[in-house]
Amino acid sequence: MTAPVYERVALIGLGLIASSMFWAMKRRGLAGEVTGFARSRATRETARRIGLCDRVCESARDAVEGADLVVLCVPVGAMGAVAREIAPHLKSGTTVSDVGSVKRSVISAVAPHLPGGVHFVPAHPLAGTEHSGPESGFAELYDNRWCIIVPADDATDPEAVARLRDLWEGMGANVDQMDADHHDLVLAVTSHAPHLIAYTMVGVADDLRRVTDSEVIKYSAAGFRDFTRIAASDPTMWRDVFLTNKDATLEVLGRFTEELFALQRAIRTGDGDHLFDYFTRTRTIRRGIIEAGQDTDAPDFGRGAPKS
Amino acid sequence: MTAPVYERVALIGLGLIASSMFWAMKRRGLAGEVTGFARSRATRETARRIGLCDRVCESARDAVEGADLVVLCVPVGAMGAVAREIAPHLKSGTTVSDVGSVKRSVISAVAPHLPGGVHFVPAHPLAGTEHSGPESGFAELYDNRWCIIVPADDATDPEAVARLRDLWEGMGANVDQMDADHHDLVLAVTSHAPHLIAYTMVGVADDLRRVTDSEVIKYSAAGFRDFTRIAASDPTMWRDVFLTNKDATLEVLGRFTEELFALQRAIRTGDGDHLFDYFTRTRTIRRGIIEAGQDTDAPDFGRGAPKS
Numbered sequence: 001m002t003a004p005v006y007e008r009v010a011l012i013g014l015g016l017i018a019s020s021m022f023w024a025m026k027r028r029g030l031a032g033e034v035t036g037f038a039r040s041r042a043t044r045e046t047a048r049r050i051g052l053c054d055r056v057c058e059s060a061r062d063a064v065e066g067a068d069l070v071v072l073c074v075p076v077g078a079m080g081a082v083a084r085e086i087a088p089h090l091k092s093g094t095t096v097s098d099v100g101s102v103k104r105s106v107i108s109a110v111a112p113h114l115p116g117g118v119h120f121v122p123a124h125p126l127a128g129t130e131h132s133g134p135e136s137g138f139a140e141l142y143d144n145r146w147c148i149i150v151p152a153d154d155a156t157d158p159e160a161v162a163r164l165r166d167l168w169e170g171m172g173a174n175v176d177q178m179d180a181d182h183h184d185l186v187l188a189v190t191s192h193a194p195h196l197i198a199y200t201m202v203g204v205a206d207d208l209r210r211v212t213d214s215e216v217i218k219y220s221a222a223g224f225r226d227f228t229r230i231a232a233s234d235p236t237m238w239r240d241v242f243l244t245n246k247d248a249t250l251e252v253l254g255r256f257t258e259e260l261f262a263l264q265r266a267i268r269t270g271d272g273d274h275l276f277d278y279f280t281r282t283r284t285i286r287r288g289i290i291e292a293g294q295d296t297d298a299p300d301f302g303r304g305a306p307k308s
Numbered sequence: 309m310t311a312p313v314y315e316r317v318a319l320i321g322l323g324l325i326a327s328s329m330f331w332a333m334k335r336r337g338l339a340g341e342v343t344g345f346a347r348s349r350a351t352r353e354t355a356r357r358i359g360l361c362d363r364v365c366e367s368a369r370d371a372v373e374g375a376d377l378v379v380l381c382v383p384v385g386a387m388g389a390v391a392r393e394i395a396p397h398l399k400s401g402t403t404v405s406d407v408g409s410v411k412r413s414v415i416s417a418v419a420p421h422l423p424g425g426v427h428f429v430p431a432h433p434l435a436g437t438e439h440s441g442p443e444s445g446f447a448e449l450y451d452n453r454w455c456i457i458v459p460a461d462d463a464t465d466p467e468a469v470a471r472l473r474d475l476w477e478g479m480g481a482n483v484d485q486m487d488a489d490h491h492d493l494v495l496a497v498t499s500h501a502p503h504l505i506a507y508t509m510v511g512v513a514d515d516l517r518r519v520t521d522s523e524v525i526k527y528s529a530a531g532f533r534d535f536t537r538i539a540a541s542d543p544t545m546w547r548d549v550f551l552t553n554k555d556a557t558l559e560v561l562g563r564f565t566e567e568l569f570a571l572q573r574a575i576r577t578g579d580g581d582h583l584f585d586y587f588t589r590t591r592t593i594r595r596g597i598i599e600a601g602q603d604t605d606a607p608d609f610g611r612g613a614p615k616s
Contacts, residue, residue: 077580126527130594146526146527148527176526186523186524186527187527189512189513189516189524189532190513190524190527190528190532191532193509193512194509194532194534194535196568196571196575197505197509197568198534199571199586199587199590200564200567200568200571201501201502201505201564202590202593202594203567203586203589203590204497204501204560204563204564204567205497205498205593206589206590206592206593207563208497208560208563215494216494216497216498217593217596218454218484219434219454219456219494219495219498220498224497224498224499224502226502226506226534226535226537226538227502227534228590228593228594229534229594230534231587231590231591231593231594232590232591232594232595233587235583235584235587235588235591236584238583238587239580239583239584239587240580242575242583243575243578243580243583246575246576246578249575250572250575250576252512252516253568253572255512255515255516256508256509256512257565257568259508259511259512260504260505260508260561260565263504263507263508264558264561267504267550267551267554267557267558268554268558270551270554272385272547272548272551275543275546275547275550275551276543276544276547278507278511279507279539279541279543279546279547280543281511281514282507282510282511282514282536282539282540283539283540283543284514285510285513285514285525285536285539286438286510286536286537286539286540287540288525
């Protein structure tokens, strides 16, 4: 056990991400004391019951008092209000970070509230499951996943950035750094647009299900099943993602629609060569992902057959 | 070990599906002898090397000689030609089946070639992985998955249907029966349209990847990663699926595009309530799938973190 990276860490919002951070910090002794706050009383009670956080506070103000690191783990749309609330209670030299899936809008919403002497180092761990809430967290969530650190501006203190990087690496993540706009574009294509598409397809199936009496659910083999997992993610979080990463998401969806129309036309006109070439090309991407170590090559994701 | 369901089974085409059938039949002694044929010499050699089939033949004709059950395990677009080739060599009373993902077009392509006295009982096991080829098969592939039997017409011998059902149940599957057009519509929404959508999104990312220097691959968290798995499936198989289930696929894609446009508009206009309500609704479908036993509730599909 090495010395803690931060003596006092405050987690604001106690869902899957914060909960997993807590367990990952405890696993390696990365924080002296971890305080937590959640707006919902039920969440605070659950956190106390399962031992999530060393101390669960009754206000965000109490939680951030004396903290060396404050991590905002609330939906992107709520970041600004939380920042305004806690700002007067931050000690000088504190680092404020967050875990939001969109970075430009979080920076715009949070930065204006923070006093001088507070380091703002936004971050985004690319990890999650389709479950949410304090009980869904686990210490291994970030192991070998990426966390992207997005310093609010060029003037950000390099030492504050390096220390946050130490924390994330200690929690098992690989850390990269990029600017906010680039982050938002990359995430629009790897995550935000795919989520919206999955949501849409599941919604279409739901309409059809009413016609075909639950067969859609019963016969959901690979394709649709993977979509439903994506589409089961937290509705509040995703609403905020789309509203705050609007431009990049709409740009990627525009390209998507264009390509989809071309493939639909190939189907309609019976252009088998076009389809075959397209499908062959997409295989190489999958190979790239396996080589990049972001997934397993085991068939069907390494799942066994479901229990009957 | 009970008595075999069929004394002699012939598998035409030796990819993932046929290979898994062989190992599943062997697991329970469901077939006396299993012969196999694949058009490619390399595939036949691989099959012999790994002990796939009791006897690998040099022609489809040799493989079907004396068989009680012939299963066509070739791409949907190749079914008609294979049926024409083997038809003169089928013994009276034989059952011919297939494993194609589309049923109406297979029936149209195969049925005209089969002589009287041969029972044609098409089927479609809803199982697979993103891998293909003879070495990708395994005995458990069909455990607790659905196999849909689609008798070619109302005159199909009920005993031939019941026997094929026994085989699939013996291989671990749950068996249902429906007519060809209904099958094709249900599969368009649960499988065919989702696959085309995943292929499209992966193609769009590929375009962007050229701009952003492999970041798309590096940062592919949940959403996109699931799409790439789907989009890594066999190109020939999927080309044939879309060309042969054209009408149902295009109908579902039409609905999909309509819904996607509505969600894009909600993003553009900042209509958060619309997005939230939509995303909440899709969660219930996911719940239905878990309750129907077609997937696990374990986070992230029960996958652990990938090995570093």
